[in-house]
Amino acid sequence: MTENIPHVVIIGGGFGGLEVAKGLRGERCKITLIDRTNHHLFQPLLYQVAMAAISSVEIAYPIRAILRKQENATVLMAEVMSIDVERKAVILEDREVNYDYLVIAAGSQSSYFGHKEWEQHAIGLKSLRDAFRIRRAVLLSFEAAERLSTSKDVQSFLTFVIIGGGPTGVELAGSLAELSRRVLMDDFRNIDSESAKIILLEGAPRILPTMSERVSELATSDLKKLGVEVMTKTMVTDITKDGVQIGDKFIPSVTKMWCAGVSPSPLAKTLNGVKLDKGGRIIVQPDLSIENYPKVFAVGDIVSFIQDEKPVPGVAPVALQMGQSVASSIRNSLDGKPTNNFRYIDRGSLATIGRSAAVASFGKHAFNGFFAWLAWVFIHIASLIGFRNRMVVMFDWMWSYVTYQRGARLITDHGIEQDVDLKMDACEEENRTLAESKKAGV
Amino acid sequence: MTENIPHVVIIGGGFGGLEVAKGLRGERCKITLIDRTNHHLFQPLLYQVAMAAISSVEIAYPIRAILRKQENATVLMAEVMSIDVERKAVILEDREVNYDYLVIAAGSQSSYFGHKEWEQHAIGLKSLRDAFRIRRAVLLSFEAAERLSTSKDVQSFLTFVIIGGGPTGVELAGSLAELSRRVLMDDFRNIDSESAKIILLEGAPRILPTMSERVSELATSDLKKLGVEVMTKTMVTDITKDGVQIGDKFIPSVTKMWCAGVSPSPLAKTLNGVKLDKGGRIIVQPDLSIENYPKVFAVGDIVSFIQDEKPVPGVAPVALQMGQSVASSIRNSLDGKPTNNFRYIDRGSLATIGRSAAVASFGKHAFNGFFAWLAWVFIHIASLIGFRNRMVVMFDWMWSYVTYQRGARLITDHGIEQDVDLKMDACEEENRTLAESKKAGV
Numbered sequence: 001m002t003e004n005i006p007h008v009v010i011i012g013g014g015f016g017g018l019e020v021a022k023g024l025r026g027e028r029c030k031i032t033l034i035d036r037t038n039h040h041l042f043q044p045l046l047y048q049v050a051m052a053a054i055s056s057v058e059i060a061y062p063i064r065a066i067l068r069k070q071e072n073a074t075v076l077m078a079e080v081m082s083i084d085v086e087r088k089a090v091i092l093e094d095r096e097v098n099y100d101y102l103v104i105a106a107g108s109q110s111s112y113f114g115h116k117e118w119e120q121h122a123i124g125l126k127s128l129r130d131a132f133r134i135r136r137a138v139l140l141s142f143e144a145a146e147r148l149s150t151s152k153d154v155q156s157f158l159t160f161v162i163i164g165g166g167p168t169g170v171e172l173a174g175s176l177a178e179l180s181r182r183v184l185m186d187d188f189r190n191i192d193s194e195s196a197k198i199i200l201l202e203g204a205p206r207i208l209p210t211m212s213e214r215v216s217e218l219a220t221s222d223l224k225k226l227g228v229e230v231m232t233k234t235m236v237t238d239i240t241k242d243g244v245q246i247g248d249k250f251i252p253s254v255t256k257m258w259c260a261g262v263s264p265s266p267l268a269k270t271l272n273g274v275k276l277d278k279g280g281r282i283i284v285q286p287d288l289s290i291e292n293y294p295k296v297f298a299v300g301d302i303v304s305f306i307q308d309e310k311p312v313p314g315v316a317p318v319a320l321q322m323g324q325s326v327a328s329s330i331r332n333s334l335d336g337k338p339t340n341n342f343r344y345i346d347r348g349s350l351a352t353i354g355r356s357a358a359v360a361s362f363g364k365h366a367f368n369g370f371f372a373w374l375a376w377v378f379i380h381i382a383s384l385i386g387f388r389n390r391m392v393v394m395f396d397w398m399w400s401y402v403t404y405q406r407g408a409r410l411i412t413d414h415g416i417e418q419d420v421d422l423k424m425d426a427c428e429e430e431n432r433t434l435a436e437s438k439k440a441g442v
Numbered sequence: 443m444t445e446n447i448p449h450v451v452i453i454g455g456g457f458g459g460l461e462v463a464k465g466l467r468g469e470r471c472k473i474t475l476i477d478r479t480n481h482h483l484f485q486p487l488l489y490q491v492a493m494a495a496i497s498s499v500e501i502a503y504p505i506r507a508i509l510r511k512q513e514n515a516t517v518l519m520a521e522v523m524s525i526d527v528e529r530k531a532v533i534l535e536d537r538e539v540n541y542d543y544l545v546i547a548a549g550s551q552s553s554y555f556g557h558k559e560w561e562q563h564a565i566g567l568k569s570l571r572d573a574f575r576i577r578r579a580v581l582l583s584f585e586a587a588e589r590l591s592t593s594k595d596v597q598s599f600l601t602f603v604i605i606g607g608g609p610t611g612v613e614l615a616g617s618l619a620e621l622s623r624r625v626l627m628d629d630f631r632n633i634d635s636e637s638a639k640i641i642l643l644e645g646a647p648r649i650l651p652t653m654s655e656r657v658s659e660l661a662t663s664d665l666k667k668l669g670v671e672v673m674t675k676t677m678v679t680d681i682t683k684d685g686v687q688i689g690d691k692f693i694p695s696v697t698k699m700w701c702a703g704v705s706p707s708p709l710a711k712t713l714n715g716v717k718l719d720k721g722g723r724i725i726v727q728p729d730l731s732i733e734n735y736p737k738v739f740a741v742g743d744i745v746s747f748i749q750d751e752k753p754v755p756g757v758a759p760v761a762l763q764m765g766q767s768v769a770s771s772i773r774n775s776l777d778g779k780p781t782n783n784f785r786y787i788d789r790g791s792l793a794t795i796g797r798s799a800a801v802a803s804f805g806k807h808a809f810n811g812f813f814a815w816l817a818w819v820f821i822h823i824a825s826l827i828g829f830r831n832r833m834v835v836m837f838d839w840m841w842s843y844v845t846y847q848r849g850a851r852l853i854t855d856h857g858i859e860q861d862v863d864l865k866m867d868a869c870e871e872e873n874r875t876l877a878e879s880k881k882a883g884v
Contacts, residue, residue, distance in 0.1 A: 038585060038853045055499040062851045064629040074631045077585040077853075094870035095877060128854050143480060143519040187506040189516045409504045411480045411519075412570050428536035435537060 005030050008330060009090055009099035011080050011267070013040050013063040016300035016319035016326075017105030021073055022066075023327020027334060031073040032097060034090065037127070038062055038077050044316055045380060045393075046125055047168055050134035050257075051175040052183075052409040058393045060128060080106070082270035085293050101295045101330055104267065104282065105323070108301035108314060111263035118239040121419055122163055122258035125172070132412070137255045137420050138176065139411045142184060142193060144254075144424045149190035151427045156252040157420070158196045161244045163236055164260030165202030166210070167351045170219055172257060173200040174353035177226035183409075199229045199251065201244070203260070206232055208359070210313060211349055211366075215359045218368040222353045236260075241419040254423045262314065264302040277304040286341040288326050295333070297326045305342070312344045321345065350376045447472050450772060451532055451541035453522050453709070455482050455505040458742035458761035458768075459547030463515055464508075465769020469776060473515040474539060476532065479569070480504055480519050486758055487822060487835075488567055489610055492576035492699075493617040494625075494850040500835045502570060522548070524712035527735050543737045543772055546709065546724065547765070550743035550756060553705035560681040563861055564605055564700035567614070574854070579697045579862050580618065581853045584626060584635060586696075586866045591632035593869045598694040599862070600638040603686050605678055606702030607644030608652070609793045612661055614699060615642040616795035619668035625851075641671045641693065643686070645702070648674055650801070652755060653791055653808075657801045660810040664795045678702075683861040696865045704756065706744040719746040728783040730768050737775070739768045747784065754786045763787065792818045 006029045010017045013035035021033050042059040049056050067073040082091045083104070089096040110124025123134050138160065145157040160176055162169050177198050184193035200207065200223065206216040207223075207230060220230050231246075238245035243252040264281045268274075274290050275283040281304035282290065288303065290296045300319035305312050312318050321344055329339035348362035350372065358372035381393060448471045452459045455477035463475050484501040491498050509515040524533045525546070531538040552566025565576050580602065587599040602618055604611050619640050626635035642649065642665065648658040649665075649672060662672050673688075680687035685694040706723045710716075716732050717725040723746035724732065730745065732738045742761035747754050754760050763786055771781035790804035792814065800814035823835060 038581065038851070055497045056852060056854070057497040057850045060852050062629075064626075065851065068628040075629075076589055078589060094873040128852070132854070139480065147518055147520055184506075186510040187504075187517075408499045409480070409507065410498060410502050410570070412498070412574070431536040 006100040006334060007032065007098065008101040008103065009034065009097055010103040010105060011035075011083075011090065012105035012107055012265075012300070013037075013075075014043070014105060014107050014300060014319060015316050016107075016323040017103060018063070018066065019320050019323025020103045020105065020297075020299065020327045020330070021070070023324055024072070024330060025070050027072065027331055029072060029101075029330075029334060031070075032076055032099075033063065033067065033073060034076045034078055034080055034092075034097070035063055036077065036079045038064065039128075040066060041128065042380075043126075046128075046131050047172045047175060049128065049131040049408070050125060050138075050172065051179055052135050052139065053175060053179075054393060055408045056128050056131070080267060083267065085271060085274065085290070085296055101333070102297070103326055103330075104271075104296070104298040104302060105300050105319070106265035106267045106302050108262040108264050109266075110258055111261045112258070113261060115239070118258070121239045121241055122161075122244075122256040123418075124258045125168055126262070133418065134255075134257055135408075136411050137418050138179070139409060140418075140420045140424075141255050142180075142188065142191070142196075143411070144420060144427070145191045146188045147190075148424070148427045148431070151430065153252070153423065153427060154191070155197075156243065157254050157423065158191065158193075159199070159243075159251065159253040160196065160255050160257070161199045161201065161251055161253045162257045162259060163201050163239075163244070164258065165200055165204070165207030165230070165232065166259060167208065167349070169200055169202070169257075169259035170207055170223065170351050170353060172259060173198055173223060173228045174226060177223070177228050181227060194227075197229065198227065199231065199253075201234045201236060201246070202230070202232045203235050204232065208351065211351075211359070211361050214366040215351075215361045215368075218366065219351065219353060219359045222359070222368060226353065241422055254420050256419075262301065268302055279304070287329055287339040288322055288342050289329075289339065294339070297329070299323050299326055305344075307344055315349070317347060318344055350379065352376045448542040448776060449474065449540065450543040450545070451476065451539055452545045452547060453477075453525075453532065454547035454549055454707075454742070455479075455517075456485070456547060456549050456742060456761060457758050458549075458765040459545060460505070460508065461762050461765025462545050462547065462739075462741065462769045462772070463512070465766055466514070466772060467512050469514065469773055471514060471543075471772075471776060473512075474518055474541075475505065475509065475515060476518045476520055476522055476534075476539070477505055478519065478521045480506065481570075482508060483570065485568075488570075488573050489614045489617060491570065491573040491850070492567060492580075492614065493621055494577050494581065494852075495617060495621075496835060497850045498570050498573070522709060525709065527713060527716065527732070527738055543775070544739070545768055545772075546713075546738070546740040546744060547742050547761070548707035548709045548744050550704040550706050551708075552700055553703045554700065555703060557681070560700070563681045563683055564603075564686075564698040565860075566700045567610055568704070575860065576697075576699055577850075578853055579860050580621070581851060582860075582862045582866075583697050584622075584630065584633070584638075585853070586862060586869070587633045588630045589632075590866070590869045590873070593872065595694070595865065595869060596633070597639075598685065599696050599865065600633070601641070601685075601693065601695040602638065602697050602699070603641045603643065603693055603695045604699045604701060605643050605681075605686070606700065607642055607646070607649030607672070607674065608701060609650065609791070611642060611644070611699075611701035612649055612665065612793050612795060614701060615640055615665060615670045616668055619665070619670050623669060636669075639671065640669065641673060641695075643676045643678060643688070644672070644674045645677050646674065650793065653793075653801070653803050656808040657793075657803045657810075660808065661793065661795060661801045664801070664810060668795065683864055696862050698861075704743065710744055721746070729771055729781040730764055730784050731771075731781065736781070739771070741765050741768055747786075749786055757791070759789060760786055792821065794818045 008031045010033045039060040045059045048054045112118045141157045180196040282298045299322035301314040325342040350360045352358040358376045359368045360372040450473045452475045481502040487501045490496045554560045583599045622638040724740045741764035743756040767784040792802045794800040800818045801810045802814040
């Protein structure tokens with residue numbers, strides 16, 4: 001590699017970053033894509049991994065494998081500590097990587113509105129690790145309820161609270177309802193898995209607040225049919241290991257899930273002298289570059305971009321389109337041509353609520369039911385990377401559609417003690433004490 | 443459930459325990475199957491999960507789902523602490539379960555020949571957790587070598603030592619050789635994944651010592667073709683985070699795998715007054731019951747059973763056949779008939795060494811190559827539980843056969859700091875020091 005080939009560094013292998021890398025295939029530049037994981041994640045289906053419907057490998061794909069044939073691209077699995085735009089350097093734990101062009105596509109993380117202490121009790125859903133944690137907590141809660149069915153706290157194992165009624169919260173609630181009502185139906189002997197309470201909390205007056213009112217209504221009625229309790233205009237005031245506080249009402253619940261908000265990657269804050277909006281997102285120029293640094297771009301969830309007086313949403317299609325735009329701008333720039341401005345084209349939105357139920361909105365049209373679900377299935381499958389993944393996911397869905405079975409119901413130890421472990425320990429302690437006092441009594 | 447229905451307690455949901463439960467379907471008894479995990483594991487394919495060839499859900503299946511339609515069976519996810527045969531009680535963490543019949547099918551665990559301190563450096567392969575740990579260590583070693591390719595210790599990331607040349611060690615070595623030579627071939631830019639050294643160590647004069655000499659020869663030559671270094675008559679004297687000591691020779695290696703030995707579940711030791719062999723296995727009567735306790739049986743790896751003056755091996759077919767025999771004995775006993783004696787029927791053995799290479803021995807016949815591989819594929823697929831799993835595994839194998847791709851190459855954090863993490867930290871520290879001394883020098 002000679003020195004005069006421009007070096008494009010991309011931080012993040014999500015939808016945006018990967019699109020930039022692929023868009024520069026065959027160009028006269030050297031690309032380094034840095035990600036702290038080794039895989040690209042199809043985040044829109046992450047909730048299905050959490051709900052044991054599909055396996056992690058079906059929505060995650062090694063970034064190296066995606067770019068293996070693209071010879072101008074190198075993948076580096078590393079954590080970026082900060083960015084020095086003055087010195088054109090990306091700082092890793094042990095060294096620096098210099099760039100000519102930089103694309104910041106570091107995404108977002110779960111945000112707890114300043115309540116950092118809620119994080120350990122209400123599990124977010126941003127990474128495979130999060131999905132495994134939720135899966136383990138949910139499945140273990142049913143196991144604990146079966147084993148400790150005589151405990152007075154058994155209902156708190158079977159009460160699941162989902163905080164946040166956006167697409168992820170709605171999809172999680174629908175999928176969890178199906179898991180408890182259909183999939184696990186015959187699995188237990190001491191408890192009735194259908195008696196599980198699933199509560200979806202939303203602060204706004206309606207769920208799916210970014211979609212149309214009609215879609216919200218459809219989704220609410222679909223969720224209710226599945227037995228989900230939907231509570232809107234409801235603000236959570238505290239979350240502890242034992243449950244969720246809403247004003248003066250307390251809901252005892254061992255497993256809580258957080259889908260209420262995200263904040264941009266903390267990397268944004270390390271950009272000295274670069275303007276951020278009040279949420280901490282990078283304010284970009286019309287071509288997605290950063291003021292005064294025309295060769296530094298940002299794409300995806302980390303970006304604050306106002307279009308038609310509204311911020312564009314933090315969803316996969318936006319990240320994809322931004323990535324394509326930046327790739328094209330860099331190609332132009334390499335050829336000495338001007339960059340192009342970004343404009344998001346909204347092709348509609350979809351959310352699924354379980355077996356053959358979904359809501360869709362395309363422009364002014366909103367619909368639900370089987371056809372929305374079918375549209376959802378095909379749109380998602382078409383976007384999955386790799387023929388194999390598409391085939392296997394399709395097969396898995398058909399399989400679970402026909403049989404109501406979910407293959408991925410494995411509890412594997414992810415090394416963290418969760419609220420469900422603490423509660424199980426407490427109930428076991430109670431049983432031991434009870435047994436001993438019985439013995440003493442005899 | 444009335445009090446006079448006999449209660450059969452089964453400890454362990456592996457091949458043996460599950461076979462007993464299924465064999466008592468429809469009988470007039472109440473069955474409780476206790477396992478500390480929620481899934482049955484198809485152990486013969488565990489090495490494929492470790493080598494990222496298949497996903498965990500394809501070889502693990504929820505025990506509840508297997509027994510969901512069997513109404514006389516209850517599944518309890520719990521850890522058994524000890525067994526009190528006098529009081530007919532199985533002691534759990536928080537309470538006791540009383541039995542009329544007991545089947546001990548608790549299996550075995552990795553054994554380090556009294557070197558407990560080796561356990562953290564040489565990863566065993568008995569559970570899904572082990573398989574994930576090996577997968578993470580192997581994939582992360584390649585990532586570390588790519589990122590730290592200028593480090594003087596880079597070769598130790600790319601040296602993989604497998605200790606133990608039994609079927610698991612042989613299959614692991616073959617599969618790892620394919621991973622490095624074929625699957626990862628085009629993935630890296632700074633290192634050559636094909637230069638990875640894979641060393642298989644065996645203490646006996648030949649690998650696969652329990653199979654015929656001809657099979658050993660075939661396997662050795664197949665492994666050598668794949669680039670595996672096979673060292674027999676080699677005793678490991680120490681294992682540290684940096685490598686493996688063999689007498690006065692030291693092999694620097696970050697990732698070490700242990701397939702050299704297993705010992706029975708420590709539960710055997712809690713059986714007061716029950717005879718164990720010197721390996722700690724339960725010595726059983728001809729009908730697999732325990733002396734003086736005709737209603738307590740043991741099956742699988744935890745059993746010492748001598749047939750034709752040789753102990754029967756600790757393999758899946760033995761556990762399966764023992765389970766069938768005990769189920770039949772319990773059925774007889776419930777009907778007031780005598781129990782039946784166990785006899786193992788050896789239907790041959792197989793080991794696979796990668797893409798269309800395998801060794802097989804059926805009676806006096808030994809063969810290798812594509813047909814042995816095909817036999818292996820069909821025998822394994824036929825034994826997998828669930829139609830879905832069979833289809834998906836078949837599809838995965840076809841897929842990786844045609845494309846040399848492996849879908850399950852995901853590095854997920856399993857919460858334990860491994861040798862590869864320590865080595866990466868050390869190399870990064872070295873880089874930082876180097877960079878600083880350079881700065882100071884300028």
